[in-house]
Amino acid sequence: MPPSTHTYMSEQTKIQSESQSKEKLSFRVGDIVSLDLEKYERKIKSIKIRTRSELDIFEWSKRGYANNNYWIPLSAENVSRIEESNVSREEFIEKYEVPGLPVVINGCTKGWPAEVKWNRETLLKKFEDYRFKVGEDDNGDPVRMAFKYYLYYLENEAIKDDSPLYIFDSSFGKLKRSTQPQQAAKTNLKVSPINYSLDLSEDPTENQNKSEESKKKQPSFHRPCLLKDYKVPKYFDDDLFRLTGEKRRPPYRWFVLGGERSGTGIHFDPLGTSAWNTLLVGHKRWCLFPPFTPRKIIDPKLKGLDHEAVSWFTHVYPMLVSVEKDQDKSYAEEFEMVQVLQKPGETMYVPGGWHHVVMNLDFTIAVTQNFCSPTSIEHVWLRTRNSRPKLAQKLLNSSSFVDEYELEVSETQSETDGSDGECLCYTCKMKRKRKEKLDKQNEEAEKQMRKEYKRRERKEFERLNQEQQNNRVTKGKEKGKRYNDRMINEEVKKKKRKKEE
Ligand SMILES: O=C(O)CCC(=O)C(=O)O
Numbered sequence: 001m002p003p004s005t006h007t008y009m010s011e012q013t014k015i016q017s018e019s020q021s022k023e024k025l026s027f028r029v030g031d032i033v034s035l036d037l038e039k040y041e042r043k044i045k046s047i048k049i050r051t052r053s054e055l056d057i058f059e060w061s062k063r064g065y066a067n068n069n070y071w072i073p074l075s076a077e078n079v080s081r082i083e084e085s086n087v088s089r090e091e092f093i094e095k096y097e098v099p100g101l102p103v104v105i106n107g108c109t110k111g112w113p114a115e116v117k118w119n120r121e122t123l124l125k126k127f128e129d130y131r132f133k134v135g136e137d138d139n140g141d142p143v144r145m146a147f148k149y150y151l152y153y154l155e156n157e158a159i160k161d162d163s164p165l166y167i168f169d170s171s172f173g174k175l176k177r178s179t180q181p182q183q184a185a186k187t188n189l190k191v192s193p194i195n196y197s198l199d200l201s202e203d204p205t206e207n208q209n210k211s212e213e214s215k216k217k218q219p220s221f222h223r224p225c226l227l228k229d230y231k232v233p234k235y236f237d238d239d240l241f242r243l244t245g246e247k248r249r250p251p252y253r254w255f256v257l258g259g260e261r262s263g264t265g266i267h268f269d270p271l272g273t274s275a276w277n278t279l280l281v282g283h284k285r286w287c288l289f290p291p292f293t294p295r296k297i298i299d300p301k302l303k304g305l306d307h308e309a310v311s312w313f314t315h316v317y318p319m320l321v322s323v324e325k326d327q328d329k330s331y332a333e334e335f336e337m338v339q340v341l342q343k344p345g346e347t348m349y350v351p352g353g354w355h356h357v358v359m360n361l362d363f364t365i366a367v368t369q370n371f372c373s374p375t376s377i378e379h380v381w382l383r384t385r386n387s388r389p390k391l392a393q394k395l396l397n398s399s400s401f402v403d404e405y406e407l408e409v410s411e412t413q414s415e416t417d418g419s420d421g422e423c424l425c426y427t428c429k430m431k432r433k434r435k436e437k438l439d440k441q442n443e444e445a446e447k448q449m450r451k452e453y454k455r456r457e458r459k460e461f462e463r464l465n466q467e468q469q470n471n472r473v474t475k476g477k478e479k480g481k482r483y484n485d486r487m488i489n490e491e492v493k494k495k496k497r498k499k500e501e
């Protein structure tokens with residue numbers, strides 16, 4: 001028998017309060033490393049301006065999201081969980097990969113050095129001055145921040161920021177020398193003038209024992225040594241992108257670290273890839289939607305709504321789970337939304353094409369990789385053949401599926417083309433009709449969402465107005481009462497005086 005909702009609720013409350021007390025007990029960055037606070041102030045301002053130029057520097061906390069509670073009861077979860085040691089690769093492929101179903105896997109982190117090493121204190125001591133990527137500027141160039149200042153930021157203004165800066169860094173897989181100049185200067189070692197594009201699997205402290213010659217050849221002193229700290233879970237180690245070679249393949253693995261309310265807005269992963277995401281510290285809240293879900297429903301373009309995860313959970317999520325008068329079920333039910341509260345040690349499997357939005361509920365550390373498994377090769381090939389033809393060709397050579405597939409895609413069943421090159425065969429016509437119908441439905445749904453959003457905004461405005469008015473009335477009453485009390489007091493005193501006279 002499943003445990004009652006009540007049991008779930010109290011378990012969730014326990015998780016939440018444990019997580020909060022842990023945060024309170026931990027040290028402050030300044031206790032461990034030295035900080036130049038003037039430098040920090042300058043840096044944080046410029047980083048905020050560069051990463052979100054649309055936002056005034058004083059507007060980072062204007063929505064007051066820090067006052068909201070985003071934890072969900074465990075009873076709201078509807079994802080399957082498995083134990084890595086109990087489920088074979090074959091079973092995983094059959095039950096989750098082939099049908100494309102998200103699942104949470106437990107037990108993958110057993111024996112990972114990351115279980116011990118990935119915490120604030122150890123990472124701070126190791127990567128104090130290492131500049132991790134915390135965002136991108138308007139040209140798509142990475143914006144980096146020294147780790148100690150990032151942690152200091154989390155301890156201070158990030159507490160109030162609506163959607164705090166978030167470390168999302170793939171440089172432990174690839175790194176150019178020019179990205180970390182301070183580090184090189186600090187260690188006072190010679191660096192050859194080439195660009196490094198290597199696996200950054202070495203520990204800077206291990207380097208101390210190496211000969212001067214080998215230090216020159218392997219400038220590992222400024223490489224984060226994270227690759228050795230984890231292992232790709234067994235279900236995902238057959239990654240066909242390896243065929244392109246490490247240098248050619250697009251970024252595919254990230255070290256991810258952030259505070260409460262930071263996160264990743266709704267998206268699906270590039271090139272049709274699937275992903276795994278293992279959490280070492282903290283809790284993440286996920287919503288996932290199957291590939292066929294209309295974009296307009298789950299990613300509506302609403303005035304004033306940015307693309308941050310926390311805005312999505314504040315404004316879009318409530319609309320998706322509510323059932324409106326003319327609906328018999330919510331959009332969340334209709335489109336089979338999957339909800340997850342991911343806990344430390346859990347690995348989330350995200351099948352290719354699934355839309356997802358992720359928000360950190362407290363301080364989190366995770367690692368995530370995108371991959372192309374033999375099961376999803378067809379899906380990935382279809383999405384790479386135009387944008388990455390060479391990559392697609394390599395995938396194709398590695399598999400036999402295209403022999404059958406090519407026949408299917410190359411036949412349009414007709415040689416009649418419209419003047420604009422549009423195919424006029426029956427199949428293509430029907431495809432266009434279906435698309436038109438779907439577009440219309442989506443437009444209708446989007447209109448409804450806009451209406452609902454406006455209604456909610458109005459309600460919120462009215463509520464705030466009412467609250468203000470109530471406050472005024474209460475204050476007025478208090479004032480009146482104080483005045484009355486004073487009058488009575490004076491009356492009593494007068495009477496007393498008269499009596500005495
Ligand atoms: O942990 C997160 O913020 C989500 C990561 C993610 O969705 C991605 O890397 O594509």
Ligand SMILES: [Fe+2]
Nearest residue numbers: 268269275356
């Ligand atoms: Fe993703």
